Amino acid sequence: MNGGRFFNRQAETLSRRELEMVRDRGIRWSVKHAYENNEFYRRRLQQVGVRPEDVKTADDLRKIPFTTKDDLRSLYPYGILAVPRTSLLEVHATSGTTGVPTLGFYTQNDLDVWGEVSARSLVMSGLTKEDILQITPSFGMFTGGFGFYYGARKVGAMIIPTGAGFSRRQIQYMLDFGTTMVCAVVSYILRLTETALEMGVDPRRDTKVRKGVFGSEMWTKEMKKRVAEAWDMDVYDIYGFTELCGPGVANDCYLHDGLHLWEDHFYAEVVDPKTGEPVEMEEKGELVFTTLTKEASPVLRYRCRDISYVYDSISCDCGRTHRRLGYISGRVDDMIKVSGVSIWPSAVESVLLKYPELGVEYQIIVSREEGRDRVKVVAELNKDAKTVDAARLRKKLEEDLRETLMTGVEVQLVEPLSLQRQEVGKAKRVVDMRS
Numbered sequence: 001m002n003g004g005r006f007f008n009r010q011a012e013t014l015s016r017r018e019l020e021m022v023r024d025r026g027i028r029w030s031v032k033h034a035y036e037n038n039e040f041y042r043r044r045l046q047q048v049g050v051r052p053e054d055v056k057t058a059d060d061l062r063k064i065p066f067t068t069k070d071d072l073r074s075l076y077p078y079g080i081l082a083v084p085r086t087s088l089l090e091v092h093a094t095s096g097t098t099g100v101p102t103l104g105f106y107t108q109n110d111l112d113v114w115g116e117v118s119a120r121s122l123v124m125s126g127l128t129k130e131d132i133l134q135i136t137p138s139f140g141m142f143t144g145g146f147g148f149y150y151g152a153r154k155v156g157a158m159i160i161p162t163g164a165g166f167s168r169r170q171i172q173y174m175l176d177f178g179t180t181m182v183c184a185v186v187s188y189i190l191r192l193t194e195t196a197l198e199m200g201v202d203p204r205r206d207t208k209v210r211k212g213v214f215g216s217e218m219w220t221k222e223m224k225k226r227v228a229e230a231w232d233m234d235v236y237d238i239y240g241f242t243e244l245c246g247p248g249v250a251n252d253c254y255l256h257d258g259l260h261l262w263e264d265h266f267y268a269e270v271v272d273p274k275t276g277e278p279v280e281m282e283e284k285g286e287l288v289f290t291t292l293t294k295e296a297s298p299v300l301r302y303r304c305r306d307i308s309y310v311y312d313s314i315s316c317d318c319g320r321t322h323r324r325l326g327y328i329s330g331r332v333d334d335m336i337k338v339s340g341v342s343i344w345p346s347a348v349e350s351v352l353l354k355y356p357e358l359g360v361e362y363q364i365i366v367s368r369e370e371g372r373d374r375v376k377v378v379a380e381l382n383k384d385a386k387t388v389d390a391a392r393l394r395k396k397l398e399e400d401l402r403e404t405l406m407t408g409v410e411v412q413l414v415e416p417l418s419l420q421r422q423e424v425g426k427a428k429r430v431v432d433m434r435s
């Protein structure tokens with residue numbers, strides 16, 4: 001528990017009135033900055049007849065059209081800039097698995113802001129100067145490694161910048177250096193857990209790691225519970241992506257009830273992914289972000305494809321006044337449409353992980369046979385499970401999944417550790433063989 005610790009108490013506990021003033025000032029600045037210094041945004045605003053002075057508050061932002069991932073791709077590489085090239089210090093890129101990557105550029109001020117929000121998030125996750133922090137996301141075009149690094153430098157903790165991969169060596173460093181906290185892509189902490197056990201290392205007993213902060217992928221509370229138990233660890237969830245800065249945009253506090261969004265730097269709306277219309281407070285939809293302080297590559301109303309909601313209630317017992325986002329339940333693109341029914345991988349994960357007989361890895365395979373969509377869920381048995389009646393378990397899982405998903409799926413149980421693991425990057429849990 002780290003109740004009461006802040007990296008920047010003043011900024012994290014601003015009164016709502018002050019915070020809303022800071023937010024609206026940021027919106028005005030950002031719209032004017034983008035309009036005056038970026039051709040794409042100037043044209044966009046001119047097309048709908050909006051001048052910067054027409055946007056005074058968060059509500060006025062709705063006059064501005066959305067920015068999409070395709071817009072940003074069309075601006076590759078330098079079209080998103082709103083500062084001279086010579087003011088840039090750094091660039092990062094999304095993994096670009098679906099084509100041209102989207103980019104984030106940074107001035108000195110942008111790097112300072114990124115370090116600040118990352119530091120606030122890490123301290124919220126329990127990081128102190130006394131900690132030894134192992135940073136396992138890669139240091140490269142991916143924002144993971146550097147995002148944690150810039151934050152941890154501000155906090156003053158000792159950093160072990162291992163970067164991605166080499167799982168056995170990661171575990172060895174944890175033992176040798178006495179790592180107390182770890183950051184990772186969600187699927188990678190699962191990999192590290194397995195690697196430790198393969199090496200005969202019990203993370204609970206043999207390591208000093210008691211805090212962890214994980215992000216970059218959707219994960220359910222059932223999965224968090226598994227990780228927390230395997231390491232006897234307090235598990236935190238961090239949110240962010242390249243187009244805003246990287247990890248550190250939002251983070252959950254020790255009460256683990258939603259992610260505090262740093263509202264002095266980012267403004268979030270939630271819209272219906274189909275119509276683009278705003279949804280009701282606390283209703284789920286697609287997150288849309290506007291940067292409030294970003295100089296190099298500002299984004300206005302960027303549809304980030306992540307699905308979540310905004311909390312209605314402001315107060316949180318941790319003392320922070322920044323509004324909370326719900327935990328990310330998936331991406332718009334993750335939704336699987338099967339014979340008219342929508343299936344979210346998070347719903348499948350929630351069901352599977354309720355069964356102690358199952359491990360943490362699974363795959364959802366969608367195919368089309370004889371004109372019908374078929375869904376198969378491949379789940380690994382738990383290595384530590386006692387004798388399992390596989391036929392009975394399968395039948396129970398199929399019933400449980402049918403009830404949750406409102407459609408029939410086939411379940412296949414496989415041996416422990418038989419699904420392919422990702423050493424670097426994100427897990428591939430959905431395989432759609434239809435197109």
Ligand SMILES: [Zn+2]
Nearest residue numbers: 253316318320
């Ligand atoms: Zn809180």
